Amino acid sequence: MSEAARTPFVESLREAAAAAALPGRGIGWLDAARCENLDAFLAAGLPDTRNEAWKYTALRALAQRPFALGDAQAASRPVEAAALALAGIDGPALVFVNGAFRADLSRLDDLPAGLSLEPLSQVLAGEPEPLRFALARLYRDGGEAFARLNAALAGDGAVLRVAAGAKIAQPVRLLIVGAPAEGELAWHARHVVELGEGAELELIEQHLATGEQRHLGTQVSDFVLREGAQLRHVLLQRAAAGATLVRRSGYRLEARAQATLHALELGGALVRHDLAAELAGDGARFVTRGVFMPTGRQHIDTQLAIRHQALGTASESIWRGVADQRGRGVFRGAIVVAPGADGSDASLSNKNLLLSGQAEIDTKPELEIYADEVKAAHGATVGQLDERALFYLRSRGLPQTQARALLTAAFCRAVFDDLPDAALREHLDTLLIGQLPS
């Protein structure tokens, strides 16, 4: 083991892991995968900025912080149901507080036909075999330290399945709540979502906090969309101001499957989201729309990687970043068109606004093209608000700050225009405006 890996962060988790009693213990393949991933994590520790995937996100400060594993009192942490409500949206919900499933807050009764929604801990106690492919995975790359950690220590999460042909009308909500505890703790959530052939689902994933804390949360989600399935995924991230949140969402789209992601990243101190989509079947289509708004001393890093592997696949990504105060926004949008993926159509746009002299934006749109019958384009900009537009608004009597807020909101809002759910769109709007300097 390298000396560099022996940090307070790694050591605290080494001790915690040794004492942990995770759900699913005794399942041979799961124990083996947890053990191997843990060993890999302990040996390599956290990546440094020489690792290309972490070039703009330094983990030095995190490496010096010890964490307790999980929250023994998670079941009794007070959470107001009202805080979890989303106006105009009603339906099945799965709630996790500090990484642990909360039956009292979740809504799992009257699930529509074709939908199965269970916490991972229950599935592991019942029939874990179907999850073997997802959970037995080994993360071999040094940049995947958090995925290793998650695979080694995750005890709960959502297991969501939609039967072939089932079209779920009501959106399903997944709520990840951080609650203050006695110390700083690390929780790990593992979600598995599978949509059968021709199935349809809208999933709203929310990250919330009931109070100030500096927990570390890791989350790994796998989405598998069988032939012709359609997923609408909405992600609202409002973690606690001191929280560290590292997520990885993998999407696999089979023939003619379609996934759309709308993401709004507002909270957290150190936030990272790795999004990896594999367009594995002919005619698959992946659309992402996102806004990240680091302010204060926030660091928000989004890493989007889309791989076109089949004929006639399409991807379209539009992301906006707004960095204020000492905030730092990092974006990477990588598109790979594999050999033979003819007819691929890929486009990516990332526009950013810098609102302060201390803010920073680092963006890296990438194209890797190995087929010639393709259309691929990307664009990225970093700039500021249009002086003429500002002047126009001010000449009509709007104060400077209000004019700026209005233009900034408009800059971001364009991204969510195509969200079909009006109530949700309005909610995103309110959150967005709330984040702007008033």
Added chain:
Amino acid sequence: MSSERSDVSATLRDNAEVAEALGRRYEAGFVTDIETTSLPPGLSEDIIRQLSAIKQEPEWMTAWRLAAYRHWLTMPQPDWAKLRLSPIDYQAISYYAAPKAGPKSLDEVDPKLLETYDKLGVPLHERAKLAGVAVDAVFDSVSVGTTFRKELAEAGVIFCSMSEAIREHGELVQKYLGSVVPAGDNFFAALNSAVFSDGSFVFVPKGVRCPMELSTYFRINAMNTGQFERTLIVCEDDAYVSYLEGCTAPMRDENQLHAAVVELVCLERAQIKYSTVQNWYPGDENGVGGIYNFVTKRGDCRGADSKISWTQVETGSAITWKYPSCVLRGDRSVGEFYSVALTHHRQQADTGTKMIHIGRDTRSKIVSKGISAGRGQNSYRGLVKVEKGADNARNYTQCDSLLIGKQCGAHTFPYMEVKNPGAIVEHEATTSKISDDQLFYCRARGIGEEDAVSMIVDGFCKQVFKELPMEFAVEAKKLLEVSLEGAVG
């Protein structure tokens, strides 16, 4: 209609002429049979001392080389570029090779050498006067002659080989050498600093507009040698120079190493225009042989209102690793980068630029055109960095890739780091291919397929070619045509 079109392209592909053209050989691939002296292969402090002694260098230069060498020993070879290459054995390379009879002046240059440059179309003698371009010719490790010295001296411009500059203009060299690319900058720059054998030195004093284009022609001839040249161009206040660089090598089955360093210094209101047509031997269609080209080029806009413009046409080399950069330190300074990079057969290129905005109101523009054919892999890698103090910095980047064939790859890796809210940075990239529609259109109007492709490629590269001095633009266009022959798919 569409089936008709694909029929047309199918016949085109089978065209016997195309197949024949594909077999066309690298035209500069001959070897000049000339007696050379060279150091034995291998690299050590002794070799560096010997090299320095052969070149009759002052003490400080030897010490500088040794320091660079010691630093190099501690560095790993970088592997972040998107390149696949066989390991380089640095002990198998001879770090110095020179024609035996050292010339005193151009009139004494071995006629065989002059013949070589004649074959390559480089004017070294009488023809030079007609061409009106001053040339410094570097053969393997040494400069064999510099033309138009008298005329340049009258204008106050110093244009000579680096070895001569170290001996005769030691102070100037000592002042600027390594000030843009420090000896330990990167693995290949450190290696170059330790073993560089020659190169060109240009000094344009205050207020002088260099009366003619300056040019260096690099030629690798000897076997098992590497070429490590070092070029330093200094433009004092209000000075201007346009500098051209060309290169070729014989065809060989082994991979020869070329690791050069180019440093440009621009003081107040000075301008440097640096153009390169790189045509090192690219290896054969199976990827055997060819030059490994690892080059560090950097310009420093030290003074306010200065300008550095890089233009490159990269058609040769098996491996190209090259990122001509501009450090925009002076207020209102301008950096430009225009590039055409072509990879055919099994060539690989990872090239681009860095624009570092430090001063206020600095501007940069990047236009990169990548063409991939055969099994070529072509990557653009660029960095635009705006530091905190660079108010009103402006960058525009355009990266276009053209794919010709099913097995090639075109990649774009732009990095944008912005720390100033007054900056505007824009990047755009597209990937396309020569479509059957375009070809069909040209063919229907009686234009042969080869010509049609060359027309389309020429149009694709136009923005870059128009930045080249005229003679070079013609050469670059021809070079591209030859390099692309047989690439149609």
